[in-house]
Amino acid sequence: MSAGILIAGGGLAGQRCCETLRARGYDGPLRMVCAEAHPPYDRPPLSKELLAGKLEREALTLRPPRWHEDNGVELLLGRVAARLDAAARALVLEDGERLAYDQLLIATGSAPRRLPAADGFENAYTLRTATDSERLRAELRPGGRLVVVGAGFIGLEVAATARALGVEVTVVEAAAAPLEAVLGADLGRWFAELHSDQGVDMRLATGLEELRGNGRVEEVVLTGGERVPCDALLAGIGVRPATAWLEGSGLPADGVPVDAGGRTAVPGVFAAGDAALPFDARLGSHVRSEHWEAAVRGGQAAARAMLGLEPGRALPPSFWSDQYGLRIQHLGRSAGADAVTLDGDPAARDFAAVWQRDGRPVAALLVGRPHALPEMRKRLVGDEGST
Numbered sequence: 001m002s003a004g005i006l007i008a009g010g011g012l013a014g015q016r017c018c019e020t021l022r023a024r025g026y027d028g029p030l031r032m033v034c035a036e037a038h039p040p041y042d043r044p045p046l047s048k049e050l051l052a053g054k055l056e057r058e059a060l061t062l063r064p065p066r067w068h069e070d071n072g073v074e075l076l077l078g079r080v081a082a083r084l085d086a087a088a089r090a091l092v093l094e095d096g097e098r099l100a101y102d103q104l105l106i107a108t109g110s111a112p113r114r115l116p117a118a119d120g121f122e123n124a125y126t127l128r129t130a131t132d133s134e135r136l137r138a139e140l141r142p143g144g145r146l147v148v149v150g151a152g153f154i155g156l157e158v159a160a161t162a163r164a165l166g167v168e169v170t171v172v173e174a175a176a177a178p179l180e181a182v183l184g185a186d187l188g189r190w191f192a193e194l195h196s197d198q199g200v201d202m203r204l205a206t207g208l209e210e211l212r213g214n215g216r217v218e219e220v221v222l223t224g225g226e227r228v229p230c231d232a233l234l235a236g237i238g239v240r241p242a243t244a245w246l247e248g249s250g251l252p253a254d255g256v257p258v259d260a261g262g263r264t265a266v267p268g269v270f271a272a273g274d275a276a277l278p279f280d281a282r283l284g285s286h287v288r289s290e291h292w293e294a295a296v297r298g299g300q301a302a303a304r305a306m307l308g309l310e311p312g313r314a315l316p317p318s319f320w321s322d323q324y325g326l327r328i329q330h331l332g333r334s335a336g337a338d339a340v341t342l343d344g345d346p347a348a349r350d351f352a353a354v355w356q357r358d359g360r361p362v363a364a365l366l367v368g369r370p371h372a373l374p375e376m377r378k379r380l381v382g383d384e385g386s387t
Contacts, residue, residue: 002028003100005306008081008091009107010034012042012292013273015062016299017105022071024307030073031099033091035108036129037078039068044292046133047157048322052164053137057130081108084249086266103268103306106246106256107299110239110274110290115149117208123216124233127154139232142166147220147230149208151178153321155236156191160323163198170201170228172220177204182334183365187353190346198324203228239290241275257286260314261305262298270305272298278314280333282362287333291319316363316380318373327370332363332380344369352376 005021005028007014014032021030034040041060049055068075076093083092084106090098111128118124125136136158140146146162148155151173159169175181177188178195192202203222210221211233220228241255249266256264256271258278264271273295277286294317301311316332326349334340337355344351344367352372355363364376 003089003102004029004031005103005105006091006099006101007032007105007107009105009109009273009275010036010038010040010075010077011107011109011273011295012040012062013109013275013295013299013302014105014107015040016296017107017272017303018068018071018073019063020300020303021306022073024303024309026303026307027072028102031076032068032073033076033079033081033093033099035078035080036131038130039063039065039075039077041130043128046127046130047154048161050130050133051137051140051158051161057134060130081245084246084251084269086249086251086269089268101268104270105262105299105302105306106243106251106264106269106271106275107273107295108242108245108275111242112235112239113237115208115211115235115237117211118217118233118235121211121213121215121217121233123231124211124235126235127158128239136232136234140165140167141231144168144231145170145229147172147217147228147233148236149233150236150238151175151191151202151204152236152238153179153319155234156195156323157321158234158236159195159200160198163200164324168201169199170203170220171195172203172206172208172222172228174207175205178202182330183353184334184340187365194323194326194349239274241288243275255288258298260301261311262302263305270302272302282333289317291317293318315377318377326368327366329366329370329373330364331366331373331376332361334363337362354379 040062080094082094112126145168148171162169177185178191180188207223211217212219217230217233220230244253247253255277258271258276262270262272274290280287304311318331321328334355337357339356350368353365
């Protein structure tokens with residue numbers, strides 16, 4: 001009897017893999033191991049609508065309550081992948097149960113990086129799950145003081161949501177500008193000004209010296225000795241692949257390199273989403289893409305490859321962010337770009353920035369121009385075509 005297809009991970013990549021398999025006619029056993037006690041749900045609202053109290057957790061679910069049962073997908077909720085026995089084609093769970101598979105998708109996502117200094121403080125948070133969002137939401141009261149460490153997209157989205165709730169927000173960022181490594185200093189400064197204009201206290205080129213308090217962070221000491229009062233702290237300092245459980249399996253434990261179909265170096269094993277390192281032909285290397293659309297496409301491509309179908313040509317990576325009612329979209333990769341051009345008015349929050357390499361567009365940032373996305377995607381794809 002066939003062991004079927006097993007998906008390690010209960011997020012977006014695994015869900016899209018399930019949907020594609022069933023839509024393409026796969027009728028064999030299909031199981032999904034979910035570390036959380038909830039069916040797959042959407043994560044972008046965690047820093048926005050759910051955190052703001054505008055949505056209930058149930059509204060995040062990716063499919064109606066009976067979808068998995070109706071489509072023959074067995075959900076193993078609250079179960080955690082602990083080890084891969086590739087030689088035996090078995091996934092070992094944290095409780096010791098072994099699950100056989102014919103084909104396996106690794107889609108265990110990522111885990112937030114933690115501030116070691118924040119360990120033991122009950123009001124120090126990271127943001128990855130719906131529970132994280134709900135716990136942080138309980139701290140965000142008008143007049144309260146939130147310190148956000150890290151001015152990446154998650155940190156900035158939380159800052160924007162908290163300001164809308166009447167919270168006093170301080171953002172502490174080690175770099176000279178938010179998102180400097182992704183967008184460069186000039187556009188990074190535009191994000192700093194966007195948040196400063198909304199009342200966020202932006203502390204740039206600044207680090208943490210110490211966290212002080214008795215059980216709760218009450219004071220954040222910055223490099224240089226300045227003290228910032230604190231009622232809640234969020235660490236938004238990036239994520240790492242949640243793949244340490246692959247240690248000793250023959251696959252890397254810090255992100256899994258895959259081809260266009262999500263295939264790994266181990267026969268019968270695929271990876272998608274934040275756990276995967278897809279190959280970027282333009283850069284000539286495997287590069288992580290930790291965003292919603294990458295999880296969708298990776299899960300779909302792996303499902304097609306499992307069924308012997310072509311995965312389809314890859315599109316430039318893209319993601320979006322909502323801050324202060326403004327839609328911000330980013331496409332492609334700016335690494336190695338030798339020029340950037342601007343169209344529009346940054347002061348009016350209506351512009352497009354396009355990065356070029358050897359005269360060819362390789363990345364773009366759209367601010368306040370959501371309808372320009374399809375045409376910009378075509379520009380980046382160029383003569384490579386699209387799927």
